[in-house]
Ligand SMILES: O=C(O)[C@@H](CO)OP(=O)(O)O
């Protein structure tokens with residue numbers, strides 16, 4: 001047996017890293033971010049870019065920024081780029097990208113911290129993606145197939161964020177994201193078309209009412225509205241105006257991002273825009289009321305990242321009816337997810353590779369969730385680049401859902417367009433969405 005394994009290992013293709021280059025590029029908010037490129041001895045290259053959040057969870061892996069330097073107002077990433085060009089390069093040159101777990105492990109070891117704060121999760125993730133992409137290319141395989149195998153054929157339902165508030169927009173709305181989910185569509189192409197039509201009809205409705213149609217960080221409109229109910233009503237009207245039926249063709253999803261609403265103590269919330277103060281209990285009642293009244297199938301971060309008791313209570317109350325998604329709560333981290341599964345907090349996890357910092361740890365978070373019967377949703381960050389990795393990850397892992405903004409900003413559209421191409425490539429083998437949200 002051992003001999004056989006040794007023989008196989010010897011015969012395993014060698015795609016060794018020859019060079020690693022880090023550079024500073026811009027993200028969609030005009031802030032600098034890290035890009036990494038690896039060159040293999042076989043001449044193949046791979047590229048990865050780190051996205052960046054605005055409503056970041058306090059338990060996320062650390063995005064290394066040059067806080068003390070004046071350039072870019074302390075947001076520069078020279079240190080992280082330097083990590084790529086020195087420590088990371090020294091660590092992985094000569095390694096085989098065939099085994100991305102080993103590459104990630106080596107970078108983690110070199111970093112030596114729990115939160116990747118020494119080399120920077122932005123540096124490590126960019127390299128991790130670049131290596132995985134180079135491995136896929138060396139095998140002449142599409143990225144989703146390299147990671148997911150021949151059975152990877154599920155195209156995700158978009159959770160399309162068409163109305164922005166919270167930390168993503170300078171308007172009066174506290175809830176960060178109002179999303180439409182084209183559940184009635186028969187394939188991804190159709191789903192994307194229908195969603196774009198609703199996006200455009202929302203624009204017309206807002207214009208008619210004299211409201212702003214400028215967009216927020218993720219491309220959704222950012223009008224000044226007085227309540228989350230008003231936002232929901234606008235969206236439902238837009239669905240109908242575009243010729244679709246709420247509930248049958250479209251369901252709604254919210255991301256409250258309520259970790260941004262921290263009050264004086266745990267279990268207390270202060271909504272910064274409306275100025276309201278509420279308790280966990282009142283928030284849960286509010287979400288319950290909205291779900292009874294409107295076709296909402298999913299709420300992300302309905303409660304704060306440290307309000308575990310609140311999460312247990314809301315899961316008892318609403319967990320059978322809707323999807324309760326932990327973003328800041330779980331931060332794509334298997335330790336936090338394990339606790340959530342054990343204590344019955346939520347029933348779904350948002351998967352963001354840069355919250356944890358490597359491709360292999362992202363895979364492990366998805367696997368743990370899927371084994372426990374939790375749903376998984378692959379997600380962009382509010383600060384993005386043209387990197388389309390998450391589109392491939394959604395198909396590779398069969399998450400059935402993706403969150404990647406509105407069709408008005410190129411960095412979001414790039415992911416949608418990548419999914420269109422994947423669907424076309426899979427032909428009649430492509431399957432759209434999950435059975436039930
Ligand atoms: O809260 C979120 O889910 C994300 C993406 O929509 O926002 P940010 O990247 O700002 O954390």
Ligand SMILES: [Mg+2]
Pocket residue numbers: 255257300301327328350
């Ligand atoms: Mg979120």
